[in-house]
Amino acid sequence: MNEKQETKYQLILDAAFEQMKENGFEKASVSQIVKRAGVAQGTFYLYFDSKSAIVPAIAERILCEQIDVVRNEVRDGDDILSIVRVLIDQTFALTDKHREVIKFCYSGIAYYDSFQRWEDIYRPYYEWVELKLQEAMEKKEIPSLSVLSYQAKLIIGIIEQSAETYYLASDPTKEENVDIYKEELFQFIKRALS
Amino acid sequence: MNEKQETKYQLILDAAFEQMKENGFEKASVSQIVKRAGVAQGTFYLYFDSKSAIVPAIAERILCEQIDVVRNEVRDGDDILSIVRVLIDQTFALTDKHREVIKFCYSGIAYYDSFQRWEDIYRPYYEWVELKLQEAMEKKEIPSLSVLSYQAKLIIGIIEQSAETYYLASDPTKEENVDIYKEELFQFIKRALS
Amino acid sequence: MNEKQETKYQLILDAAFEQMKENGFEKASVSQIVKRAGVAQGTFYLYFDSKSAIVPAIAERILCEQIDVVRNEVRDGDDILSIVRVLIDQTFALTDKHREVIKFCYSGIAYYDSFQRWEDIYRPYYEWVELKLQEAMEKKEIPSLSVLSYQAKLIIGIIEQSAETYYLASDPTKEENVDIYKEELFQFIKRALS
Amino acid sequence: MNEKQETKYQLILDAAFEQMKENGFEKASVSQIVKRAGVAQGTFYLYFDSKSAIVPAIAERILCEQIDVVRNEVRDGDDILSIVRVLIDQTFALTDKHREVIKFCYSGIAYYDSFQRWEDIYRPYYEWVELKLQEAMEKKEIPSLSVLSYQAKLIIGIIEQSAETYYLASDPTKEENVDIYKEELFQFIKRALS
DNA sequence: TATGAATGAGGGTTCATTCAT
DNA sequence: TATGAATGAACCCTCATTCAT
Numbered sequence: 001m002n003e004k005q006e007t008k009y010q011l012i013l014d015a016a017f018e019q020m021k022e023n024g025f026e027k028a029s030v031s032q033i034v035k036r037a038g039v040a041q042g043t044f045y046l047y048f049d050s051k052s053a054i055v056p057a058i059a060e061r062i063l064c065e066q067i068d069v070v071r072n073e074v075r076d077g078d079d080i081l082s083i084v085r086v087l088i089d090q091t092f093a094l095t096d097k098h099r100e101v102i103k104f105c106y107s108g109i110a111y112y113d114s115f116q117r118w119e120d121i122y123r124p125y126y127e128w129v130e131l132k133l134q135e136a137m138e139k140k141e142i143p144s145l146s147v148l149s150y151q152a153k154l155i156i157g158i159i160e161q162s163a164e165t166y167y168l169a170s171d172p173t174k175e176e177n178v179d180i181y182k183e184e185l186f187q188f189i190k191r192a193l194s
Numbered sequence: 195m196n197e198k199q200e201t202k203y204q205l206i207l208d209a210a211f212e213q214m215k216e217n218g219f220e221k222a223s224v225s226q227i228v229k230r231a232g233v234a235q236g237t238f239y240l241y242f243d244s245k246s247a248i249v250p251a252i253a254e255r256i257l258c259e260q261i262d263v264v265r266n267e268v269r270d271g272d273d274i275l276s277i278v279r280v281l282i283d284q285t286f287a288l289t290d291k292h293r294e295v296i297k298f299c300y301s302g303i304a305y306y307d308s309f310q311r312w313e314d315i316y317r318p319y320y321e322w323v324e325l326k327l328q329e330a331m332e333k334k335e336i337p338s339l340s341v342l343s344y345q346a347k348l349i350i351g352i353i354e355q356s357a358e359t360y361y362l363a364s365d366p367t368k369e370e371n372v373d374i375y376k377e378e379l380f381q382f383i384k385r386a387l388s
Numbered sequence: 389m390n391e392k393q394e395t396k397y398q399l400i401l402d403a404a405f406e407q408m409k410e411n412g413f414e415k416a417s418v419s420q421i422v423k424r425a426g427v428a429q430g431t432f433y434l435y436f437d438s439k440s441a442i443v444p445a446i447a448e449r450i451l452c453e454q455i456d457v458v459r460n461e462v463r464d465g466d467d468i469l470s471i472v473r474v475l476i477d478q479t480f481a482l483t484d485k486h487r488e489v490i491k492f493c494y495s496g497i498a499y500y501d502s503f504q505r506w507e508d509i510y511r512p513y514y515e516w517v518e519l520k521l522q523e524a525m526e527k528k529e530i531p532s533l534s535v536l537s538y539q540a541k542l543i544i545g546i547i548e549q550s551a552e553t554y555y556l557a558s559d560p561t562k563e564e565n566v567d568i569y570k571e572e573l574f575q576f577i578k579r580a581l582s
Numbered sequence: 583m584n585e586k587q588e589t590k591y592q593l594i595l596d597a598a599f600e601q602m603k604e605n606g607f608e609k610a611s612v613s614q615i616v617k618r619a620g621v622a623q624g625t626f627y628l629y630f631d632s633k634s635a636i637v638p639a640i641a642e643r644i645l646c647e648q649i650d651v652v653r654n655e656v657r658d659g660d661d662i663l664s665i666v667r668v669l670i671d672q673t674f675a676l677t678d679k680h681r682e683v684i685k686f687c688y689s690g691i692a693y694y695d696s697f698q699r700w701e702d703i704y705r706p707y708y709e710w711v712e713l714k715l716q717e718a719m720e721k722k723e724i725p726s727l728s729v730l731s732y733q734a735k736l737i738i739g740i741i742e743q744s745a746e747t748y749y750l751a752s753d754p755t756k757e758e759n760v761d762i763y764k765e766e767l768f769q770f771i772k773r774a775l776s
Numbered sequence: 777t778a779t780g781a782a783t784g785a786g787g788g789t790t791c792a793t794t795c796a797t
Numbered sequence: 798t799a800t801g802a803a804t805g806a807a808c809c810c811t812c813a814t815t816c817a818t
Contacts, residue, residue: 008781008782024220026218026220026221027220029807029808029809030808030809030810031807031808031809039782039783040782040783040784041783041784041785041809041810042782042783042784042785042810042811042812043781043782043783043784044809044810045809045810045811046780046781046782050809050810051809051810202798202799223790223791223792224791224792224793225790225791225792228801233799233800234799234800234801235792235793235800235801235802236793236794236795236799236800236801236802237798237799237800237801238792238793239792239793239794240798240799244792244793245791245792245793396777396778412608414606414608414609415608417811417812417813418812418813418814419811419812419813422780427778427779428778428779428780429779429780429781429813429814430778430779430780430781430814430815430816431777431778431779431780432813432814433813433814433815434777434778438813438814439812439813439814590802590803611786611787611788612787612788612789613786613787613788621803621804622803622804622805623788623789623804623805623806624789624790624791624803624804624805624806625802625803625804625805626788626789627788627789627790628801628802628803632788632789633787633788633789
């Protein structure tokens with residue numbers, strides 16, 4: 001039962017994701033989405049209150065992929081700076097991959113009444129990074145920091161911001177610089193953690 | 195008669211420009227545009243084949259403003275590096291000013307089947323820069339370069355690209371760096387012209 | 389089992405009744421009704437063939453309330469004219485109380501193909517009044533009447549009709565006249581029973 | 583040009599009027615209305631802001647019919663009491679004729695934000711009655727009344743209210759009483775004008 | 777019996793585009 | 798050239814009804 005629910009929700013979300021990736025938010029019609037998903041028009045509204053309600057769901061989907069991918073790259077016992085490198089690499093990679101969708105996700109934030117939804121989406125990510133900071137502190141890799149939850153948010157924030165700044169402009173010819181850019185970012189965070 | 199044409203065309207273009215600046219491309223309706231322009235619905239289609247045909251016209255309009263402004267800042271006899279500085283400053287200023295519109299102009303390129311239209315729009319700009327390079331060469335400010343038209347395109351290209359990379363990301367907190375960024379760009383071009 | 393059926397049926401009917409009282413027939417959606425009733429969407433269709441099938445059920449419900457209330461007010465041995473007074477008072481009271489619902493119940497008659505359903509609903513009411521007439525005849529309160537069942541229908545009919553005429557017009561300012569109106573009605577029936 | 587506009591507006595209004603007369607407001611769909619009117623879906627919205635915007639238009643239409651019919655029945659030089667008789671007769675006749683539509687017109691008043699629209703619709707009617715009162719006063723048929731515009735509104739108001747009270751209940755069997763009812767109403771106004 | 781996810785026709789409305797004037 | 802009424806497809810969304818469980 002639960003699995004079938006998952007399936008329909010995922011079908012719609014996947015279809016919406018692809019459709020919006022190709023045509024942007026405005027031009028991706030609900031009827032195209034449901035046709036692509038192979039479900040009825042009304043089914044869409046069983047899972048989403050409105051067309052725009054899909055925006056945070058897509059954001060969540062991207063972030064989940066991000067968390068999965070990061071977790072897969074990190075081994076138990078990795079030092080915090082290696083983890084930061086992974087965070088940077090994967091955030092840049094996913095921002096690059098999902099460029100088009102991220103663009104309207106972020107402008108979509110404005111539409112959304114409450115920060116709460118976004119907080120909910122990010123919470124597991126924040127908590128995982130916070131945990132890693134905690135472990136690093138216990139292993140004396142980094143000094144004792146006052147409020148770890150804030151530190152986690154700051155690190156995630158600066159990495160995402162940098163990736164978006166880099167990729168959301170449409171020109172991909174300067175990608176030679178991305179390594180330098182990422183190195184600068186890494187050094188910044190490294191210093192911030194000393 | 196010609197003047198009246200100019201007038202109607204300009205009225206519509208101005209209205210479209212403002213409307214799209216405020217609401218984006220999709221949400222700016224033709225009926226809003228014509229109302230703002232003070233012309234009839236059908237008149238729109240005397241000057242534009244379709245709603246999306248306005249996109250290159252807006253690009254042209256911005257570029258014309260760019261050319262005008264650059265020409266006003268440049269005096270006869272200015273050396274080529276001063277001119278490059280003007281190009282950089284004005285390109286950055288206009289990209290900043292027209293951020294919103296430029297965003298969909300560039301995504302609009304994709305819609306358009308042929309590069310030809312964009313080539314046409316840019317041609318006078320390219321030619322003017324090419325002329326300046328020519329003069330600089332004759333005045334021995336720069337060495338003898340093989341294909342001047344390519345050099346002009348490269349210079350314009352790299353400046354626009356940089357400005358867009360800088361401004362089209364939404365975060366305005368890093369604006370302190372713009373001068374450094376521009377200086378790097380200038381040095382790059384300067385070396386390229388030695 | 390029977391009791392549980394009763395319960396679900398009543399839950400749905402009550403919910404429908406309230407919902408339609410508040411929003412009218414068209415705007416009361418089945419999904420709102422089942423939510424209010426605390427049952428599943430499909431359960432509705434176990435008890436009602438369609439949304440409009442609820443209309444005669446509501447009529448029945450009102451009429452049942454009517455019969456109950458009348459029976460409670462009437463004592464064994466009451467003379468027929470006292471009973472007529474009770475009928476008038478209670479019919480007017482219930483028509484007043486359920487104004488909104490009665491309005492679309494009566495326009496709903498049009499939807500319904502057969503009078504049969506309405507006949508079925510009214511039968512117990514008719515029979516009870518007929519019984520009372522029978523008793524009155526035996527006690528010589530009224531003369532010997534030919535077809536008692538018709539007399540019963542006529543009496544119930546004229547009372548309901550009068551109450552609806554009085555209340556279904558929205559203007560409540562003339563309510564001072566209700567007693568005169570009811571008295572006229574009573575006299576009419578009284579004469580008809582002599 | 584003006585005539586064609588009249589035509590389309592009238593076509594839609596007529597179709598809406600008939601459709602709503604037959605099915606009520608909710609069940610009369612815009613698509614049915616435009617089909618009946620023989621115009622395109624979008625054309626509806628050239629003349630009405632929304633489906634509910636048709637409600638005051640229908641009210642206006644009925645009132646216009648009312649004014650026309652009254653003017654045709656009244657001769658120059660008729661005394662004011664004859665005119666009042668005509669007003670009563672015609673108001674009752676039209677309320678009877680348009681029962682169904684009037685029902686939701688009046689509940690539709692609630693939906694409408696401003697009294698202004700209704701004031702505008704009624705103004706010509708008010709003014710015509712006021713004029714007749716003015717003439718009656720000059721001919722000494724009635725005593726000198728203070729604010730004629732108020733008197734006009736009161737007379738129109740009481741007649742409409744009475745007609746609606748009488749007809750909006752669905753039962754037509756008591757129409758024998760209508761003449762008495764109207765006579766009472768006439769006497770009331772007659773006394774009010776002495 | 778009871779569920780509730782799924783359906784899809786139909787709702788009101790918008791809007792790019794056309795065409796007779 | 799200029800108009801703007803007219804078009805109708807497509808938009809997002811609702812809801813009575815069905816059906817596999």
